[in-house]
Amino acid sequence: MSSLRSEKTIVDIAEELELSVSTVSRALNDHPNISAKTKERVKKMARKMGYRPNAMAAGLRNNKSKIIGLIVPRISMFFPAAISTIIQNKLQEYGYNLIICQSNDSLQQEIELANTLYSARVDGLAVSATLYTTDFSHFDIFKQQNTPIVFFDRTPKDYNVKVIKGDDFLGGFKATEHLVEKGCKDIVHISGPLTCNLYTERLAGYKEALQKNKLPYKKNRVFFHELTRENAWQAAERIFSQKPYPDGIFATNDTTAITILEYCRKHGIRVPEDCKIVGYSNDPRTEIVTPSITSVDQYPTTMGERIVAALMDLIQARHPAAYRHSQEIVPIQLVERESTGGMPKETPVAPAGIKVSAANGAAVKAVKKKK
Amino acid sequence: MSSLRSEKTIVDIAEELELSVSTVSRALNDHPNISAKTKERVKKMARKMGYRPNAMAAGLRNNKSKIIGLIVPRISMFFPAAISTIIQNKLQEYGYNLIICQSNDSLQQEIELANTLYSARVDGLAVSATLYTTDFSHFDIFKQQNTPIVFFDRTPKDYNVKVIKGDDFLGGFKATEHLVEKGCKDIVHISGPLTCNLYTERLAGYKEALQKNKLPYKKNRVFFHELTRENAWQAAERIFSQKPYPDGIFATNDTTAITILEYCRKHGIRVPEDCKIVGYSNDPRTEIVTPSITSVDQYPTTMGERIVAALMDLIQARHPAAYRHSQEIVPIQLVERESTGGMPKETPVAPAGIKVSAANGAAVKAVKKKK
DNA sequence: CTGAGAAATGCAAACGTTTGCATTAAATTG
DNA sequence: CAATTTAATGCAAACGTTTGCATTTCTCAG
Numbered sequence: 118m119s120s121l122r123s124e125k126t127i128v129d130i131a132e133e134l135e136l137s138v139s140t141v142s143r144a145l146n147d148h149p150n151i152s153a154k155t156k157e158r159v160k161k162m163a164r165k166m167g168y169r170p171n172a173m174a175a176g177l178r179n180n181k182s183k184i185i186g187l188i189v190p191r192i193s194m195f196f197p198a199a200i201s202t203i204i205q206n207k208l209q210e211y212g213y214n215l216i217i218c219q220s221n222d223s224l225q226q227e228i229e230l231a232n233t234l235y236s237a238r239v240d241g242l243a244v245s246a247t248l249y250t251t252d253f254s255h256f257d258i259f260k261q262q263n264t265p266i267v268f269f270d271r272t273p274k275d276y277n278v279k280v281i282k283g284d285d286f287l288g289g290f291k292a293t294e295h296l297v298e299k300g301c302k303d304i305v306h307i308s309g310p311l312t313c314n315l316y317t318e319r320l321a322g323y324k325e326a327l328q329k330n331k332l333p334y335k336k337n338r339v340f341f342h343e344l345t346r347e348n349a350w351q352a353a354e355r356i357f358s359q360k361p362y363p364d365g366i367f368a369t370n371d372t373t374a375i376t377i378l379e380y381c382r383k384h385g386i387r388v389p390e391d392c393k394i395v396g397y398s399n400d401p402r403t404e405i406v407t408p409s410i411t412s413v414d415q416y417p418t419t420m421g422e423r424i425v426a427a428l429m430d431l432i433q434a435r436h437p438a439a440y441r442h443s444q445e446i447v448p449i450q451l452v453e454r455e456s457t458g459g460m461p462k463e464t465p466v467a468p469a470g471i472k473v474s475a476a477n478g479a480a481v482k483a484v485k486k487k488k
Numbered sequence: 489m490s491s492l493r494s495e496k497t498i499v500d501i502a503e504e505l506e507l508s509v510s511t512v513s514r515a516l517n518d519h520p521n522i523s524a525k526t527k528e529r530v531k532k533m534a535r536k537m538g539y540r541p542n543a544m545a546a547g548l549r550n551n552k553s554k555i556i557g558l559i560v561p562r563i564s565m566f567f568p569a570a571i572s573t574i575i576q577n578k579l580q581e582y583g584y585n586l587i588i589c590q591s592n593d594s595l596q597q598e599i600e601l602a603n604t605l606y607s608a609r610v611d612g613l614a615v616s617a618t619l620y621t622t623d624f625s626h627f628d629i630f631k632q633q634n635t636p637i638v639f640f641d642r643t644p645k646d647y648n649v650k651v652i653k654g655d656d657f658l659g660g661f662k663a664t665e666h667l668v669e670k671g672c673k674d675i676v677h678i679s680g681p682l683t684c685n686l687y688t689e690r691l692a693g694y695k696e697a698l699q700k701n702k703l704p705y706k707k708n709r710v711f712f713h714e715l716t717r718e719n720a721w722q723a724a725e726r727i728f729s730q731k732p733y734p735d736g737i738f739a740t741n742d743t744t745a746i747t748i749l750e751y752c753r754k755h756g757i758r759v760p761e762d763c764k765i766v767g768y769s770n771d772p773r774t775e776i777v778t779p780s781i782t783s784v785d786q787y788p789t790t791m792g793e794r795i796v797a798a799l800m801d802l803i804q805a806r807h808p809a810a811y812r813h814s815q816e817i818v819p820i821q822l823v824e825r826e827s828t829g830g831m832p833k834e835t836p837v838a839p840a841g842i843k844v845s846a847a848n849g850a851a852v853k854a855v856k857k858k859k
Numbered sequence: 860c861t862g863a864g865a866a867a868t869g870c871a872a873a874c875g876t877t878t879g880c881a882t883t884a885a886a887t888t889g
Numbered sequence: 890c891a892a893t894t895t896a897a898t899g900c901a902a903a904c905g906t907t908t909g910c911a912t913t914t915c916t917c918a919g
Contacts, residue, residue, distance in 0.1 A: 126904095126905055127905070128905080138869090138870095138906085138907090139869060139871095139907080140869070143868090143908090151868080167632075169607055169629065170607050170905090171609060171905050172604075172607040172609065173544045173547045173548045173553060173904090174904070175905075175906050176544045176874095177545050177548050177873095177874050178905080178907045178908085179907070180874075193570060198563060198569055202564045202590065205563070205589065205590055206590060209589075215587065215588065216555075216586065216587050216588075217572075217576065218586075219573065219576055221577065230580075233585060236540055236542065236543040237543045237585060238542060238543065238544055258538070258540065261538075379776070401773075402773055402776060405777050406776050407777070407778040497874095499875080499876095507898080507899085508899045509875090509899090510877080511897080513875095514878090514898090517877085521898080522898080523896080523897060526898085542874085542875050542876070544874090545875035546875075546877075547876090548904045549875080549876045549877045549903075549904050550876080860919100861919090862918095862919090863917095865917100866914080867915080868912080868914085869910105869911080870910090870911075871908100871909100871911105872907100872908090872909095873906100873907085874907090875904105877902100878901100878902090878903090879901100879902095880899105880900090881899085881900075882900090883896105884896080884897070884898085886894080886895070886896080887893080887894070888892085888893075889890105889892085
């Protein structure tokens with residue numbers, strides 16, 4: 118009958134075996150100078166005594182926590198959720214834990230989170246910023262201490278740091294040009310707050326596509342607001358409050374696209390006949406809605422994997438600043454569906470649309486340097 | 489110009505101010521015996537020197553990490569994602585961090601996760617188990633060390649521990665009875681692996697409803713399999729491979745319900761006219777699909793809040809075993825939609841259906857003791 | 860056997876906090 | 890103003906590891 122309380126420590130093992138703590142420690146960590154025999158003895162005893170390493174003690178001594186921090190706006194949205202999933206699973210393979218935090222798109226919260234994660238002495242940090250983060254100085258501590266830090270998706274414009282992001286310019290461009298190809302001449306763009314890089318770039322892509330196709334850019338055809346369902350609905354009301362109706366809508370977010378679609382259905386505006394719709398992110402919901410919605414896939418799997426790869430890379434090697442501050446672009450792909458006149462999918466279960474693995478390969482090559 | 493490397497510690501502050509480390513520590517923690525003046529001096533200096541507390545050192549000394557562990561099957565599914573969101577945000581208010589882990593429904597991974605979370609010396613643990621976890625002994629360590637542990641949703645049947653779960657029996661019952669009320673006489677039930685308590689209870693509810701309404705329980709009308717899209721599609725193929733077709737289907741999962749609906753639409757089976765469908769969890773997707781799908785809401789917000797409340801409770805007070813091993817039931821609610829002949833929603837943006845706050849209040853009262 | 864080199868083990872400090880107890884300084888009282 | 894209480898500060902140990910260096914124990918050639 119073992120004593121009730123009391124965690125077993127390596128000194129307990131050492132005593133029991135009449136060894137020094139150092140040998141026990143080394144034995145457990147498979148240090149080369151320890152004989153196979155003692156290793157066996159130690160491990161067996163550890164098991165028998167129910168020993169569990171104390172990560173905090175080790176972390177304190179080693180100055181590493183084996184924890185990675187992740188800050189995202191919210192994990193209930195498709196894209197960040199998908200990324201978080203990948204990151205979590207991937208990190209596990211490397212023996213790292215993940216602390217996931219949500220800023221809820223509040224700068225104040227983001228600042229606090231950065232501080233607590235720093236206090237936890239995370240070995241690395243991945244961040245997708247708030248919609249309104251333009252000053253990134255609350256991440257300075259990490260840079261000062263040389264803690265690897267990677268921004269993704271919603272990234273800073275001129276904060277010197279490693280960035281992994283989708284090709285938002287191209288995404289905006291392709292989405293718009295696709296609408297043009299399908300015959301649209303009057304295309305509304307629903308954008309987000311321009312404090313966020315994603316939206317400025319997609320908007321730029323939109324403009325570029327219009328220009329290339331000799332369509333005028335009209336200010337009153339572009340909307341800016343936080344991309345909630347409520348705002349989307351209001352935007353729809355404004356858009357369809359007076360004729361002429363647009364014949365195409367590029368929403369920079371699938372939630373918005375879906376809401377617009379619902380509005381159209383409710384008001385007898387036929388999609389795609391009267392008005393075509395394109396969303397962004399390839400949220401699985403775009404596929405189950407009727408009609409299904411064309412969207413821009415951002416390859417969250419690829420992005421997640423590359424975030425982890427970058428972090429592990431930075432942790433292992435003390436990297437040259439060149440890499441610490443480089444930018445990687447993950448490709449995007451337009452997924453055509455019914456809302457722009459595409460065919461309904463063959464069978465909903467095994468969509469032929471995207472082969473992630475292939476895209477993956479392409480993505481890995483598409484590493485660009487920051488200009 | 490301050491020295492490049494080197495984290496500032498409280499001893500640096502102490503030296504700078506010619507104080508002892510203990511006073512500095514106490515000052516930073518607002519200990520009552522420290523004069524207001526020194527507190528001010530210390531805090532100011534701390535700020536000036538860019539001091540950041542080291543949570544690992546404090547944790548080691550205090551034997552508490554201020555970290556809560558969470559193990560869920562996967563965070564990309566609606567229900568666990570929703571719960572995780574709530575838990576994370578709620579914990580933040582209490583000054584706790586959350587380490588979210590996914591077992592990917594693998595028992596092996598769940599065991600490993602339990603071990604690493606224990607190594608991190610989490611102050612509490614919340615778990616929704618694997619589909620196949622029947623032996624829970626890998627959580628024994630936590631119980632031995634008196635680390636608070638709460639199971640939710642997918643909970644053990646006879647492992648002595650705090651449990652917070654939805655009223656699955658009632659959910660299964662209501663879903664089935666609703667179909668009966670709508671005129672169904674031949675109701676298929678698509679269930680999950682019976683190793684998981686959720687499914688046995690919902691199945692029991694289904695049976696009960698049939699019996700109460702004098703409908704026969706037919707073995708070949710119930711399906712068991714992991715609730716993936718692929719399996720759902722196959723189930724649909726079997727269900728509709730020969731007449732008579734069922735006139736109602738109760739799927740114990742919204743993904744399955746949605747897939748069945750897609751199958752029906754593709755094969756010209758009219759929903760709800762020919763066949764009615766009820767899902768489970770009230771995944772937002774059930775609302776945007778056409779026709780929208782009746783489902784059972786599980787109040788993830790309520791459940792998440794109560795998980796956190798229970799954990800904080802257990803951490804604060806060294807609780808009597810009675811509470812540590814009690815069971816709480818969170819109510820459920822049937823949300824009627826078009827797939828069972830309900831009216832289409834008024835406006836998709838502000839559905840009148842559920843007022844979470846109100847339900848919340850109801851839920852808090854509905855604490856049942858284990859029989 | 861002896862001695863040298865290699866292999867295995869041990870010593871003790873360090874990581875950055877917190878905290879019980881001892882001590883000193885300040886305030887209060889008779 | 891001495892004596893006593895109260896307020897403020899300091900000392901040093903402890904939390905559980907890891908690791909550089911010193912020491913001991915082998916192994917084996919000469």
